Amino acid sequence: MGGIPLSxxxxxxKLPLLRNCGRCVETIMSSKMQSSNNTAHARRTVQxxxxxxxxxxxxxxxxxxxxxxxxxxxxxxxxLLMGIPASENPFKDKKPCTIL
Amino acid sequence: xxxxxxLRKEADNLKDQIxxxxxxxxxxxxxxxxAGTTLVGRVQLKTRKTLRGHLAKIYAMHWGTDxxxxxxxxxxxxxGKLIVWDTLTTNKVNAIPLKSSWVMTxxxxxxxxxxxxxxxxxxxxxxxxxxxxxxxxVMRELAAHTGYLSCCRFLNDSEIITSSGDCTCILxxxxxxxxxxxxxxxxxDCMSLAVSPDFKMFISGACDFTAKLWDIREAxxxxxxxxxxxxxxxxxxxxxxxxxxxxxxxxxxxxxxLRADQELITYQDSGIMCGVTSLAAxxxxxxxxxxxxxxxxxxxxxxxxxxxxxxxGHDNRVSCIGVSSDGMACCTGSWDSFLKIWN
Numbered sequence: 356m357g358g359i360p361l362s363x364x365x366x367x368x369k370l371p372l373l374r375n376c377g378r379c380v381e382t383i384m385s386s387k388m389q390s391s392n393n394t395a396h397a398r399r400t401v402q403x404x405x406x407x408x409x410x411x412x413x414x415x416x417x418x419x420x421x422x423x424x425x426x427x428x429x430x431x432x433x434x435l436l437m438g439i440p441a442s443e444n445p446f447k448d449k450k451p452c453t454i455l
Numbered sequence: 456x457x458x459x460x461x462l463r464k465e466a467d468n469l470k471d472q473i474x475x476x477x478x479x480x481x482x483x484x485x486x487x488x489x490a491g492t493t494l495v496g497r498v499q500l501k502t503r504k505t506l507r508g509h510l511a512k513i514y515a516m517h518w519g520t521d522x523x524x525x526x527x528x529x530x531x532x533x534x535g536k537l538i539v540w541d542t543l544t545t546n547k548v549n550a551i552p553l554k555s556s557w558v559m560t561x562x563x564x565x566x567x568x569x570x571x572x573x574x575x576x577x578x579x580x581x582x583x584x585x586x587x588x589x590x591x592x593v594m595r596e597l598a599a600h601t602g603y604l605s606c607c608r609f610l611n612d613s614e615i616i617t618s619s620g621d622c623t624c625i626l627x628x629x630x631x632x633x634x635x636x637x638x639x640x641x642x643x644d645c646m647s648l649a650v651s652p653d654f655k656m657f658i659s660g661a662c663d664f665t666a667k668l669w670d671i672r673e674a675x676x677x678x679x680x681x682x683x684x685x686x687x688x689x690x691x692x693x694x695x696x697x698x699x700x701x702x703x704x705x706x707x708x709x710x711x712x713l714r715a716d717q718e719l720i721t722y723q724d725s726g727i728m729c730g731v732t733s734l735a736a737x738x739x740x741x742x743x744x745x746x747x748x749x750x751x752x753x754x755x756x757x758x759x760x761x762x763x764x765x766x767x768g769h770d771n772r773v774s775c776i777g778v779s780s781d782g783m784a785c786c787t788g789s790w791d792s793f794l795k796i797w798n
Contacts, residue, residue, distance in 0.1 A: 403640060406676070406677070412479075415717070418485075426758060445526070
């Protein structure tokens with residue numbers, strides 16, 4: 356079994372040369388094949404942005420209210436939040452009783 | 456190149472449109488909205504079980520969801536084993552030797568019938584736990600990714616989604632072992648994925664610092680969320696499926712609302728300077744449990760964005776975390792080779 360230990364792989368080393376830094380994509384190379392790849396990539400980027408721009412958005416006030424409401428409604432059923440009584444905790448080791 | 460210039464201008468315009476549209480609906484912030492909400496009281500969880508048996512770093516764990524296995528979980532270690540644990544008894548239900556020990560992810564099928572794993576072998580291996588003769592065997596080896604397998608999640612017994620260092624995610628047909636859909640768009644290694652509670656969407660976090668929401672059947676990327684300043688290592692859904700939580704090497708977690716299409720809040724503290732490796736939400740969504748490189752798990756009040764607890768108990772990085780489907784317990788896995796069950 357070969358391979359580099361994960362701790363030694365830098366994720367950022369894997370980023371391809373084409374980086375979208377918030378603006379349109381461009382490469383340094385200038386061969387014809389590269390520039391038609393560029394155009395195809397740029398067209399796909401624009402297509403994707405059109406999809407993302409067209410969605411309907413709700414107000415943050417409504418989004419926040421819905422999250423708060425969900426938390427409130429489900430709090431009593433959340434064992435990690437409410438705590439679990441020892442007698443109902445299947446993970447708690449039951450200590451043996453000693454009769455004095 | 457006239458066309459490139461036009462496309463670049465159009466892309467810039469669209470990005471500005473998105474930024475504007477997000478601002479338009481920002482009539483308040485989550486922080487303002489929860490100003491009147493009381494902070495959750497201090498959360499103190501205790502280690503109830505320690506699962507011992509792996510001989511090397513644990514990279515991943517996943518709880519079973521079926522009612523028959525809500526107390527079972529699977530873990531993957533670079534000792535080359537997948538272990539299925541009964542967390543109540545700490546017994547090993549299965550110890551599955553792997554062909555490749557460089558495993559980075561594992562998953563439990565919702566039915567409880569299969570587990571999957573993968574890593575530097577670039578493949579996702581599916582194991583049938585319920586074989587006729589009782590032996591656990593490789594059922595399929597899903598090979599097509601050209602980079603490491605960072606995460607995998609079953610939709611059902613015949614479909615699984617994988618994320619890869621090759622910057623794509625793939626929806627597979629397990630039966631035929633072939634790719635149904637390739638989800639391309641990320642510009643950096645995909646590190647993590649999570650499936651929505653209704654199984655219609657999934658989200659991916661990547662080394663391009665963004666999270667993407669994908670429609671599984673339409674095979675499209677619906678939304679992209681930015682804001683992180685480094686690789687996103689961990690991602691999950693808020694329990695109602697309307698929001699997404701991310702954890703990053705930039706030492707923060709973020710909450711993005713899908714319907715408002717924007718970041719609602721950041722979970723950060725000046726005292727925390729190391730990366731987030733893993734995260735999980737409690738059943739109600741009120742608590743966010745996040746594992747960090749500094750060996751701890753921080754527990755956050757998800758609404759108030761304040762720390763309300765710490766799980767300290769591992770002697771090395773916490774690499775994975777999960778909350779059981781009934782919300783009764785949290786499991787952490789670490790590079791110290793142990794898994795711990797807390798509640």
